[in-house]
Amino acid sequence: MSSYDIFLFDADGTLYDYDKSEADALKAVFNFCGFNYSENVRKKYREINSTVWQSYEKGDISKTALQTLRFDKLFKDIGVDFDSNLFNEKYLYELGKGTHLIDGAEEICKEIYSFNKKIYIVTNGILATQKSRMENSLIKQYISGAFVSEHIGFQKPHISYFDYVFEHIPKVSKDRILIIGDSLSADIAGGNNAGIDSCWLNLSKTTNQTNIAPTFEISSLYELRQFLK
Ligand SMILES: [Mg+2]
Structure with missing residues (x-):
């Protein structure tokens, strides 16, 4: 695994x-x-x-x-x-005041953090909203940084967005990096463009009707535990 x-x-x-x-x-x-x-x-x-x-x-x-x-x-x-x-x-x-988390988000971030692994947020969202929400959120303590497209000038799935991210995180081989997201067109296509493994969070278990292929597919964040060991 x-x-x-x-x-x-x-x-x-x-x-x-x-x-x-x-x-x-x-x-x-x-x-x-x-x-x-x-x-x-x-x-x-x-x-x-x-x-x-x-x-x-x-x-x-x-x-x-x-x-x-x-x-x-x-x-x-x-x-x-x-x-x-x-x-x-x-x-x-x-x-920006809305900090409702997806089921398992707090637990899984805590576990990843406890394994001494790094978590970064990669988002196309709006800068002010993302900042405010992160500041108010329960998972803030586990997150090493956030990359908001509005600040970078490129968005997912653009390769330039990911080039910027790779320049600003610890230098590791690309096969040590996993992107997790609910959007095939932004997150999974982005991971594919960037040459890293991707994990599609498909909470509603819908059928993938695109030709964008994730490396992994999960229907709950708890399933990310398999990537920790
Ligand atoms: Mg999303």
């Missing part, structure tokens, strides 16, 4: 329960603005957000455009009139 010295974890949907934090943040800002919030709003937002993130990952739109575009589209869809920029600002602030 393979073992690794450095674990590169994606943040949203891998260590952090983004769905829960997203719902909390949306609800809080909708309430603050005096708009009706419902499960339907959340569902619509998720569809729109996922589409604009895909455009961003393909390099079609900027991070700044992404942030307001998703609320422009949502407000148009639900017939609300509000400044998307301002809404986004409040939303990011609320999102």
Whole structure:
């Protein structure tokens, strides 16, 4: 069985329960603005957000455009009139407070740390949100560093993103590094581009309908224990 010295974890949907934090943040800002919030709003937002993130990952739109575009589209869809920029600002602030973890995240980070192995966060998320969330999080003590695409100027799965990461972590052979993430297009494709092993966290056990092949597939973070020995 393979073992690794450095674990590169994606943040949203891998260590952090983004769905829960997203719902909390949306609800809080909708309430603050005096708009009706419902499960339907959340569902619509998720569809729109996922589409604009895909455009961003393909390099079609900027991070700044992404942030307001998703609320422009949502407000148009639900017939609300509000400044998307301002809404986004409040939303990011609320999102930064959301530190819900994926089941097993705290335990597995603690175990990796206790084996004297290193954990880094590799994320395409938004800098301010990621920083605030990490500062407030239970896993902070186990993490050696975080690489936020917005700071680096490239995002996963771009090879330049990973070149930057490799320059800023301890020098080890690439076969000692594992990337773990829930996104085939960002995390697993990124690992493949970078020439490191990858582990797809497939919590909902969906079928991989892409031609992006992970080295490993798990449906629970606890399964990462196999890579420690
Ligand atoms: Mg993710």
